[in-house]
Amino acid sequence: MLGDLEELVTCESYSADHAAVARSARVVAAQGDRLLGARATTLVIDGVSHVRWTFGTPRVLLLGHHDTVWPIGSLRTRPWSVEAGVARGPGVFDMKAGLVQMFHALASLPTLDGLCVLVTGDEEVGSDTSRPLIEDLARQCRATFVLEASAGGGALKTARKGVSHYDITVHGRAAHAGLEPEKGVNAAVELAHQIGALDRVAAAVAAETGPGTTITPTLLSAGTAGNTVPARADLSVDVRVPTAAAQDAVDRHIRTLLPQHTGARIEVSGGPNRPPLEAAASRELFTRAADIAARLGLEPLSQVAVGGASDGNYTAGAGCPTLDGLGAVGDGAHADHEHVITAEMPVRARLLAHLVEAVR
Known part of the structure; x- marks a missing residue:
């Protein structure tokens, strides 16, 4: 498993570099072909490379990604290493160890009939090209297992907040800041009012749908020169929601923002990106996983709700029961201290193998 992990980690796969992602896809495909005993299909969508294996009619989807947040050259400052039972390197925790665990888990099964394995190449940047593929597969399956890294202490992720992104643009009117500022409409000042209004949106959504x-x-950003009343100001807004009702409420309220200054105009663009993975989508699968862990004599499984999103949000949003966080045990996703506890890799692979057998 460590040899396979080194192979994946040392093939850098920064999401924004499509050539690097394509090289990584070839390495992932070759490793999967060897362990699964079947030839992968590589799908290139808008320049992004995804890898898929299908065995019969899919009933269970195993989902992961091979792109990372680490720019090409990160291996020079964060080299692959294994010391004292800890593996390090760019993307080792998020989520290349999860891919290795998945391949080895499936390789231990007597048959792969009914399974579909999808490893995407753009999860870290929103899954724009892979989302339709993910959702189409999820609608065909009775369960999805997401090999994203676990939460603290190996906890499975049984709820994830949904994500929305908005851009608010204020259009004002430029004027000389010294000679005749009163003739301008200050877009920066208006934007400050809109930032305050977002607090009121949050309060309204909480009153309607609950906390979280x-x-x-x-x-x-605003303005073009230090002596000019800004004619335009722009704001990006990150929204995280625990429920679909909250996501709908935010969208409704944020689109009703009104300018406070005469002459200013507000433009709102964007909207929901990933639906929430609500706890109900994971409940039965987590119970099944916890029972299997107990039967295998493993440490009791724990679960947690997290603010970060994954492609599991899409599968749950498509109506497929989804269990996330089945990948590596470690810490430091997207951070300098990213690492994996190597002794946990075969343990998690064994758990996944039994879980797949129980569900399909």
């Missing part, structure tokens, strides 16, 4: 929604202003 976050509406976070992130990127801001």
